[in-house]
Every structure is written in C-alpha cells, then in structure tokens.
Amino acid sequence: MTRLALIAGQDRLPATLAHALGGRDWTCHHPEGFAPKGIASSPFRVEQLGSFIAGLKADGVEEVCFAGRIGRPTLDPSLVDAATMPLLPRMMQALQAGDDAALRTVIAFFEQAGLCVVAAHDLMPALLDVPVEGTPNDRACADIARAAAVHRALSPLDVGQGCVVAGGLVLAVEAMPGTDWMLESLTRFDGPSGGVLFKGAKAGQDRRIDMATIGPHTVTAAAVAGLSGIAVIAGDVLVLDAEAMRERLAATGLFLTVWSE
Structure with a gap:
C-alpha cells in the first residue's frame, strides 16, 4: 500500500x-x-x-x-x-x-x-454521512432556500462556505475567520428569532482540500446563536463525530437537514 x-x-x-x-x-x-x-x-x-x-x-x-x-x-x-x-x-x-x-x-x-x-x-x-435529525418547518424551509440562493450567488467570488438567514434576512456570511467566528458574532446583536446555518462548497471548489466541516461544536454554537437548525448541501460537508452530533441535536432541539440543489 x-x-x-x-x-x-x-x-x-x-x-x-x-x-x-x-x-x-x-x-x-x-x-x-x-x-x-x-x-x-x-x-x-x-x-x-x-x-x-x-x-x-x-x-x-x-x-x-x-x-x-x-x-x-x-x-x-x-x-x-x-x-x-x-x-x-x-x-x-x-x-x-x-x-x-x-x-x-x-x-x-x-x-x-x-x-x-x-x-x-x-x-x-463515512465523513460524508450527515446525521439528519428533525424536520424544518415552513419558515425554516424558506430560510434554507434563501440561504442556498445567497450561497450560490457568492460562491464564485471565493468568499466563504456558509451563511445564516433568519426570516428571509441575511444575518451573516462566512468569510476568512470561519464558521465559529460567524456564529459567535450573531450573539452580539438582537436579530430575528430562529434562523438557519447553511453550509456547502463554493462553486468550482476542489473538494480534495478545505471541505466545509461540521461537528458537535457547530450544533452548540448554532444553538447559542439562537438558530433553529442547520442545512448542508449533499456531498459538500464533512461530519466529525456524527453520533455525538446527533446527541447534541436532540439535546438542543435543532434540526439538521440535507439540501439538494
């Protein structure tokens, strides 16, 4: 070998x-x-x-x-x-x-x-196996669709791999500091309740390197930020410790769903 x-x-x-x-x-x-x-x-x-x-x-x-x-x-x-x-x-x-x-x-x-x-x-x-949990409601589904559109529009600019949308409003876009920093920044202002973290690869990204990654800490950070759930593009995101992540989702009540374009 x-x-x-x-x-x-x-x-x-x-x-x-x-x-x-x-x-x-x-x-x-x-x-x-x-x-x-x-x-x-x-x-x-x-x-x-x-x-x-x-x-x-x-x-x-x-x-x-x-x-x-x-x-x-x-x-x-x-x-x-x-x-x-x-x-x-x-x-x-x-x-x-x-x-x-x-x-x-x-x-x-x-x-x-x-x-x-x-x-x-x-x-x-197995890193690509997303532990889907919960079901987004109609408002969350609308936020996911809006976030997907924002991600699709920004990804050719090589900006980041994620964004947060709540009530149709774009609250944050991931840039160089990363997802954790983006989610933490949401705790510093009073925005709409709920919301969705959306993650996926950028347009034309080489998936051999710097793939978007989520794990139990992502769920905790999203919950602290007051979000309702997380949506990822199928095949675009690596999952660390799926079992612990599933437990954290159950404990926080957040959903995790897969978005197919």
Missing part, C-alpha cells in the same frame, strides 16, 4: 482520520504555528516548502491528504531556502488570493513533484 502523508490543520479532522487509517503506513505534518489537536505531528516551515516536499518524496511518500483548516502563515523572506525560491512568486501571489485559489496553488506544488493529493473523504467515506 502507498505511503501517505497527512498535512494537518487545527481542527479535529486529522485525529479523526488517523483512527480510520488503521495500520496503514502514514506520517503527519503541520505548518509551524498551526499544530493539530489530538494527534502527534511534526512541523515544517512554509518558507521551506520545496525542501519539505522533496523530503516527503525521499521518505517514499506517494499520497498526500490535506486534513483540517490551515491558517494563512506570514512568510519570512529571510528563511526561504534554495529549494523553495522557485516557488516563491506563486506563493506570494497565492497569499493574496481567495482561499480556494490559494489552495489550488498549494495542491499544484505537491502534484508537480509527483505526489497524488487525495481527499479526506476518499480515505474515510
């Missing part, structure tokens, strides 16, 4: 994947300053990305999986090594682009070195 390297982000996805890999030959690495939770991982500096990729190849790695949200690092030009220097112009350009465009550039670096980039849900298909 091919040797795999996980490039880990800061959420629970890398640790979840590690349990699913069993006895497979794999290693875990993370950009310095963005260590993952619940899993041992070795750091690398983005300024030495060229050397890091060459090292993976030398260690017999053939497949790479990006797992979890990775923050944008600040590059120190003085630390760029010779193997990374040819990549630097594209790296600098990528850091000024939207998330999806930047991540496509990163994927290209690994693929051009002969490494195959695989999706987290290719390694663990």
Whole structure:
C-alpha cells in the first residue's frame, strides 16, 4: 500500500482520520504555528516548502491528504531556502488570493513533484454521512432556500462556505475567520428569532482540500446563536463525530437537514 502523508490543520479532522487509517503506513505534518489537536505531528516551515516536499518524496511518500483548516502563515523572506525560491512568486501571489485559489496553488506544488493529493473523504467515506435529525418547518424551509440562493450567488467570488438567514434576512456570511467566528458574532446583536446555518462548497471548489466541516461544536454554537437548525448541501460537508452530533441535536432541539440543489 502507498505511503501517505497527512498535512494537518487545527481542527479535529486529522485525529479523526488517523483512527480510520488503521495500520496503514502514514506520517503527519503541520505548518509551524498551526499544530493539530489530538494527534502527534511534526512541523515544517512554509518558507521551506520545496525542501519539505522533496523530503516527503525521499521518505517514499506517494499520497498526500490535506486534513483540517490551515491558517494563512506570514512568510519570512529571510528563511526561504534554495529549494523553495522557485516557488516563491506563486506563493506570494497565492497569499493574496481567495482561499480556494490559494489552495489550488498549494495542491499544484505537491502534484508537480509527483505526489497524488487525495481527499479526506476518499480515505474515510463515512465523513460524508450527515446525521439528519428533525424536520424544518415552513419558515425554516424558506430560510434554507434563501440561504442556498445567497450561497450560490457568492460562491464564485471565493468568499466563504456558509451563511445564516433568519426570516428571509441575511444575518451573516462566512468569510476568512470561519464558521465559529460567524456564529459567535450573531450573539452580539438582537436579530430575528430562529434562523438557519447553511453550509456547502463554493462553486468550482476542489473538494480534495478545505471541505466545509461540521461537528458537535457547530450544533452548540448554532444553538447559542439562537438558530433553529442547520442545512448542508449533499456531498459538500464533512461530519466529525456524527453520533455525538446527533446527541447534541436532540439535546438542543435543532434540526439538521440535507439540501439538494
């Protein structure tokens, strides 16, 4: 079986994947300053990305999986090594682009070195199993349809993967700070009661990297924000700890439904 390297982000996805890999030959690495939770991982500096990729190849790695949200690092030009220097112009350009465009550039670096980039849900298909719970009422269904339209209109702009709609009003749109920040921001003002968190991939997004992710914490944050439920696009969202999420949905009374365009 091919040797795999996980490039880990800061959420629970890398640790979840590690349990699913069993006895497979794999290693875990993370950009310095963005260590993952619940899993041992070795750091690398983005300024030495060229050397890091060459090292993976030398260690017999053939497949790479990006797992979890990775923050944008600040590059120190003085630390760029010779193997990374040819990549630097594209790296600098990528850091000024939207998330999806930047991540496509990163994927290209690994693929051009002969490494195959695989999706987290290719390694663990159960991540796409959404624990549907409850039934949205007519008002919630209208909010879901409105949120889907907003998401569809914004996604080509490479802005974010989610939004919140209540009573037909757009309360928030996800941007770089992420879903947790968006939901927490809703607690700071008096908006309409209820509402729906909507999540899905952006138009043309490469689903091998930076897939939208939900889990028990998402349910708690949505409940604290006063929402009625969560809707996700089928096949676009990874689910962490589905059983715990189902229990949290039952405890909070929120619904979780799948939206098909």
